[in-house]
Amino acid sequence: MALNIQNTSLKISAGIPSQIPGDPRPQVAFSGRSNVGKSSLINTLLGRKSLARVSSSPGKTITINFYDVDKKLYLVDLPGYGFAKRSPEDKKKWSALTDGYFTSNKNIDRLSLVIQLVDSRVGPTKDDEMMLDFLRASELPFIVVATKCDKLNATERKKNLAAIASHPLIDGTTVIPFSSLKGEGKDELWKTVLAHIKI
Numbered sequence: 001m002a003l004n005i006q007n008t009s010l011k012i013s014a015g016i017p018s019q020i021p022g023d024p025r026p027q028v029a030f031s032g033r034s035n036v037g038k039s040s041l042i043n044t045l046l047g048r049k050s051l052a053r054v055s056s057s058p059g060k061t062i063t064i065n066f067y068d069v070d071k072k073l074y075l076v077d078l079p080g081y082g083f084a085k086r087s088p089e090d091k092k093k094w095s096a097l098t099d100g101y102f103t104s105n106k107n108i109d110r111l112s113l114v115i116q117l118v119d120s121r122v123g124p125t126k127d128d129e130m131m132l133d134f135l136r137a138s139e140l141p142f143i144v145v146a147t148k149c150d151k152l153n154a155t156e157r158k159k160n161l162a163a164i165a166s167h168p169l170i171d172g173t174t175v176i177p178f179s180s181l182k183g184e185g186k187d188e189l190w191k192t193v194l195a196h197i198k199i
Contacts (some may be wrong), residue, residue: 004070005046011074013063016101021066024107024136026197027074031131032117033132034080037147040180041117042067042077045189052077061131062093064101076101079115082127103140113141113196114187118147124167132169143174143192150179 014020030038040053040093046052052065078101079094086094102108116137118124124132135142146164149157157177165175174192178185 002170003072007070008046008048008051008127009068010051011068013068014063015097016065017097017104020064020073020101020105025072025074026110026112027076027105027107028112028193029076029101029114030117030163031078031080031114031120031128032080032124032147033082036080036117037134037180038077038080038117041147041178042075044180044183044186045075062090062097064097080095081131082125104141111140113143113193115149115193116134116142116144118164119142120149120157120164121151123160123164124169129169136169141196142172144183145176145178145189147178147180149177149184150181196199 010019012019031040042052043049046067046069051067062079064079067075067077069075080097080165081098083093105111116132116135117145128162132142144164146161149161152160161175161177164170176185176188176192178189
């Protein structure tokens with residue numbers, strides 16, 4: 001199936017679950033910490049520089065961003081978690097919005113894949129482990145993308161990627177090394193996405 005990624009736009013930034021689009025097209029969701037590089041990854045995938053906003057203040061905006069790709073697919077940017085400076089009210093809003101995506105999404109059956117981002121330099125954090133545990137318990141299809149691989153030397157890269165792949169909540173799951181700076185992992189990630197979506 002061919003996708004014209006140049007024909008991509010931001011459909012909606014949903015601040016409440018009721019704003020989630022109702023049209024039944026496949027969805028691929030991106031989950032991860034606030035500063036793990038989700039926006040940079042989405043921009044790299046789509047060949048854009050600033051379609052997904054890269055914030056200088058991680059965790060500042062709490063919305064679910066739906067990117068319409070060629071009117072055939074939604075790339076869904078879930079709000080980042082684990083940002084320490086966020087107020088209790090904002091954390092509560094994040095939890096309600098993210099939970100709403102998975103429980104109030106009319107087309108959750110069209111969620112073809114969750115792409116869980118993990119910083120290759122630090123491995124899964126406690127917050128990452130909570131999300132991974134949820135994905136496993138919910139039996140949602142997911143893969144792991146290890147971001148910022150360009151910031152590791154060869155020895156660190158081999159060690160860190162092996163540790164991520166063997167983590168109890170990740171073991172047996174596809175792990176794709178990724179670098180937004182170098183474009184590493186872009187083709188493999190698109191190939192994986194296309195293998196999961198059903199159009």
